[in-house]
Amino acid sequence: MLVLMFVQISLHARNTSIRYNNLSLSLFLFYLSLAISLAFSLRSLINQLYLSFSTHIPMIHNTKHHMQHTPHTHVTYYNISQHHSQYHKQLWKFVVGLSGGFNSYKVTVAYHQLSLAQSKGVYDNERFMDYLAIPRYTSYTNPVWANAQQHLAQ
Amino acid sequence: MGLLEGVNDDEKLVRDFLLHFFREKEKVDIKPFQHYIDEPYLNKVLAEAKLTSGAPDTEKW
Numbered sequence: 001m002l003v004l005m006f007v008q009i010s011l012h013a014r015n016t017s018i019r020y021n022n023l024s025l026s027l028f029l030f031y032l033s034l035a036i037s038l039a040f041s042l043r044s045l046i047n048q049l050y051l052s053f054s055t056h057i058p059m060i061h062n063t064k065h066h067m068q069h070t071p072h073t074h075v076t077y078y079n080i081s082q083h084h085s086q087y088h089k090q091l092w093k094f095v096v097g098l099s100g101g102f103n104s105y106k107v108t109v110a111y112h113q114l115s116l117a118q119s120k121g122v123y124d125n126e127r128f129m130d131y132l133a134i135p136r137y138t139s140y141t142n143p144v145w146a147n148a149q150q151h152l153a154q
Numbered sequence: 155m156g157l158l159e160g161v162n163d164d165e166k167l168v169r170d171f172l173l174h175f176f177r178e179k180e181k182v183d184i185k186p187f188q189h190y191i192d193e194p195y196l197n198k199v200l201a202e203a204k205l206t207s208g209a210p211d212t213e214k215w
Binding site for chain 2: 050091104107108109111112114115118123125128129132133138139140141142143145
């Protein structure tokens with residue numbers, strides 16, 4: 001956009017043999033305002049796209065619960081890294097109240113929370129126990145407990 | 155989920171946490187974890203934690 005703007009101005013200045021006259025200045029301002037508005041529109045569009053991806057959780061039946069616990073719009077995953085733990089906390093608040101059918105979501109959120117904490121040298125025992133308590137089958141899961149959880153779910 | 159990548163294999167994370175907790179205390183109680191985690195797996199990680207942390211009674215492990 002800026003390149004186009006300067007090409008237009010220089011061509012105009014050459015044709016009229018008057019460098020940077022009033023017309024050139026108005027052209028310059030026109031393209032500048034166009035470039036700025038385009039940049040803001042793009043920024044807004046990108047933010048909206050990030051938000052729509054970061055807060056998208058399918059099959060939400062309880063709208064009130066959804067409104068209360070989905071992450072605030074000012075927190076996105078692509079914000080600076082200090083927002084990640086805040087984002088995870090808000091996601092956890094949301095997923096922890098969901099039914100057993102959403103256990104994979106709980107595992108995902110808790111896993112990323114624990115990973116982030118671990119990268120900072122923090123080993124949160126309470127959250128780790130919460131993580132282990134999410135019913136699932138893995139190579140290390142106690143089979144007796146896992147089977148009991150499956151029977152409970154049925 | 156959203157922008158968070160799905161979890162394919164979390165064994166490494168769980169093992170790292172267990173190793174950390176087992177290395178932290180001299181007298182380790184595996185009971186809190188036993189409910190959720192297979193006992194042979196816990197014993198294996200406990201032995202690894204003790205052997206790599208320079209515990210005095212290595213022969214026990």
